[in-house]
Amino acid sequence: MVNCSLCEKPAVYINRISGKAYCKKHFLEYFDKKVRRTIRKYKMFGPKEHIVIAVSGGKDSLSLLHYMVKLSKRVPRWKISALLIDEGIKGYREYTKEDFIRVCKELGVEYKIASFKEYFGYTLDEIVMVGREKKLPYQPCSYCGVFRRYLLNKVAREMGATVLATAHNLDDIVQTFMMNIINNNWDKIIRLAPVTGPLDHPKFVKRVKPFYEILEKETTLYSLLNNLYPKFVECPYARFNIRWMIRRQINELEEKYPGTKYSLLRSLLRIISILEKHKDEVIQGEIKTCKICGEPSAHEVCRACLYRYELGIMNDEDRKKIEEVMK
Secondary structure, three states: OOEOOOOOOEOOEEOOOOOOEEOHHHHHHHHHHHHHHHHHHOOOOOOOEEEEEEOOOOHHHHHHHHHHHHHHOOOOOEEEEEEEEEOOOOOOHHHHHHHHHHHHHHHOOEEEEEEHHHHHOOOHHHHHHHHHHOOOOOOHHHHHHHHHHHHHHHHHHHOOOOEEEOOOOHHHHHHHHHHHHHOOOHHHHHOOOOEEOOOOOOOOOOEEOOOOOOOHHHHHHHHHHOOOOOOOOOOOOHHHOOHHHHHHHHHHHHHHOOOHHHHHHHHHHHHHHHHHHOHHHHOOOOOEEOOOOOOEEOOOOOHHHHHHHHHOOOOHHHHHHHHHHOO
């Protein structure tokens, strides 16, 4: 048994890079210090904020909600709210939604649940079925990602958010970084910065990632130590995503060469700083306003509206508008 490097109690975590071991008490202090350092380093929050936490009901987002509620007690002018997007994935979302509501009630946090069904008229399961019937080339994760991001921004703004915090940890970031390199999506790499917006568009809510430099195993342990860890339920569409293969390969590299993930993050930050200097070349034109829904968009018509049009789940008025724009 390994003992804590700071006391004689049994260790619950060993940092493989520094070699230091931490007991429960000292791990939570280490975790808190690391997250606060990340927040200060990237200037994520001001002294007065309405912070809406994007919560899926999984371990990372529940940990972020729990941590931010604790941190907000030190900052009187912060308000914390929670937002869950219910895609309508049978056998998955109903369980994570239960954990979300339970933790929100335990913490006394105001929350909102926004569903695909409410805003688009269809659940993700129904959208996937329609897409397959129409033989559209998109995978379920493509629809989910676009519609989720769309609703997170729109609903957070409707809630009065000054900033939207997501629970993306270091592992999530470097996995997405590698996916975008493979797909040659350099414009999307800029979006992997720890803070994005709000200067790009007046309707775009500033987004921050407080767990940006925190390893997934650290957020997992935080959730376990705080009795937040939910029952594991995997999204049935996960098998369609290349992320799981990339995740396994990066984890194998980290196991053999400790520090690989941090090196990838440093590479990402360096690339982002270079891309920012050539932003006009990477992102074609400034962020526009979608001519159909009025939300921020990289093009005349946002991807969410384009998907709705191709799927045939758009009302007649919007369909006529999009056809006029596309002429």
